[in-house]
Amino acid sequence: MEPGDLNLVLLGVTAVLIAAVAAVRLSTRAGLPTLLIYLGLGLVIGESGIGLDFEDAEMAQLLGTVALAMILAEGGFTTDWKVIRPVATLAGVLATVGVAISVVVTSGLVYLVLDVDLRTAIVLGAVASSTDAAAVFAVLRRMPIRGRLRATVEAESGFNDPPVIILVTVVTSAAWYDAGAAGILGQVAYQLVAGVLVGYLVARAGVWLLARSALPASGLYPIATLAIAFLAFAIGGVLGASAIMSIYVAGLTLGNAALPHRQTTQSFAEGLAWLAQIGLFVMLGMLASPARLLDALPWAIVVGGALTLIARPLSVALCSLPFRVPLREQVFISWAGLRGAVPIVLATIPLSVGLPGAERIFDVVFLLVVLFTLIQGPTLPFLARATGAAHEESPRELAVESAPLEGLGATLLQFSVPAGSKIAGVEVAELRLPHGSAVSLLLRDDEIFAPSPSTVLRCGDHVLIAAPREQRNAIEDRLDAVSRNGRLAGWYADLPTGPKEPTRRLAHGSLRHAGRGPDRGDLAS
Structure with missing residues (x-):
């Protein structure tokens, strides 16, 4: 690469970053999640806009996974365990049993209405059923939501990514033919349990080390802390556990420990999470082809409607029965299950393995995320007030x-x-x-x-x-x-x-x- 080409690349990257940062203010005023603007930036930069061609689904999946890991690490780090502990069981049930119900109901409706094969129906149902941590964190943390409800939705969005990622990976692989239902469930259970253990143990060892280390510069503490989180991610992957679950649990453990220079680390992690979100959504926007999206619109409406209006409310209602969650809170939890980067990243898995109809699956999921985020995001503040989920903002906690x-x-x-x-x-x-x-x-x-x-x-x-x-x-x-x-x-x-x-x-x-x-x-x- 010539020096002039490098300068042009840097010019383009910095221009996108500046536009993305400015878009945060714009989205806040308009009441829209920033992910829509970032996806729009990607479409503008892509083949149908400026003309930058990006069709590498495997690269998108790899980079998307790393970006999701950073987002989940920051989400766990900034989550107060004292707030999340009372709702951890409910969030865990929603993230496992609730997701399973959503997948079954959505896949069944898609199979009947769209007349697709069972494998495609399950992939569509699974990809769409996962709520997105990046979208949930970005939207709910700008709203004065009661702590218990916000903790429930945030914890569910952090916990439910790993089981869906495992399910989609298994269904799109050769295991679809070789492993039965029991085998798939066994793989999911092992990866989740092992992921939790790896994340916790690595983070606790890291806390012990950081508490006894006096590094020569305060800026080294954030680097060391995030390195520990990604160490859990890597070890989890090597051991065949859920790497995404490992890094989320590691972030949660580190964030609730007595770490040196905690506020500096939190600010550093927040900045990297924003960078990961910007890069992730812009990249996914570049991967989409606007020329194909119109044909996918009817499918997106069917899948999104089946999930948002039938499967998600039903799963929340059934999972809430043992916990006696009031109906108003069930309505808010159901509507606050936003979709975002995770479903689109998951939709790159069928593309990367060459699954038949993979392009249609990606287009449907991309359009579904855009359409239903446009509907759910702006209406969420109104619903929060109507259901009593909102509260008056309290003074900031002592940091x-x-x-x-x-x-x-x-x-x-x-x-x-x-x-x-x-x-x-x-x-x-x-x-x-x-x-x-x-x-x-x-x-x-x-x-x-x-x-x-x-x-x-x-x-x-x-x-x-x-x-x-x-x-x-x-x-x-x-x-x-x-x-x-x-x-x-x-x-x-x-x-x-x-x-x-x-x-x-x-x-x-x-x-x-x-x-x-x-x-x-x-x-x-």
Whole structure:
């Protein structure tokens, strides 16, 4: 490649990236998911637009899988396990039993209405039945959705990709002829269970290593963290497990652990996830052929309608029965099951293996994603309000970042007091941090000083705490409690006060630390 050609390539790539970043603002104002704009960019760049020819389905599948891995890693990393834990069972059932019901119902309707062979019907039903993590994360995290509902839909979208990927891979391979239903189910079960175990074990080992490493630059921590997540992805693939499940579980485990420079890592992962989304959707748009899409429109309407209006609501209703989910919440969960990159990437699998009718399958899925995203995305905020899924936005949570001090057995924690936090107005002494910890420095209005015990914290203050390494979790729990409840945090029995400070309820209802007499900080303890 000549230097001039390289410059032209860089010019084109940077122009697409700038346009894609600008499109985020446009899509937010218009209430449309950004994936539609990115797909549109791909169509404009492709053979029917500027004329850049891209027809390598195998390359699209490979790059698409890596991009999905990055998106799922970031999605897991930014998911709070405390929020997702109460709904993990429901989300797991939706992601397995629910997807199975959707595949069976959609495939059956497609087989009857479109008069296709059983294999094609199953591929179409399976490809379309998976909700998309990238689309769900991008849309729901811009909306004030109640934590339990948002966690359910997000967890389902993260969990249901692996079983569908496994199913489509098996059905489009020689195993369709060699393995029976029991064999296919056995492969799915093994890959899911092994994927969970690999992701968790690799991430826990990574957490142990990062917590005891003082790297020379803070920018190395995000790189190391994501390397651990992709190590789980690679090991899962080598062992024949679900690599996608491995990296999602690894991201979830890493994101809920006490990592150094957590906020820096989160920002870095978010940026890479955006880059993965942009590249993924633009590439998939380039792979599509607008000249063929019109012929696929009736099929797309049949498959999408069968899934969205019949199969998805039925699967959600049946899976929700043991959990007594209210009907309104079932309606929201059903409608919030957005489609996006995952179905289109899955549709490249039949193309890459040369399955008969593979081009028609890809065109149908591509058009289905565009049409039903145009319908579901803009109407989701209205439905959230109508079903009571929406809530008033609450103040931002307190974000605590830490860095280990190698050789001292200590750590530095820093946080900023966000607007609306009840930690504003609390004196330093009233934080009642664990023994051995101290508020060392405070940055306020561009002035750095060492606060006294009576210094009152304000919104916008940047606070630096020095503490023994083993006190880190207790400090974060304590700061979170005070941020949500102010100096009366200790009166709430359900809030943690740290493992070093057991509490007991007194007869008059207040809480005091065992072994300590009353002092000026009792109200905050």
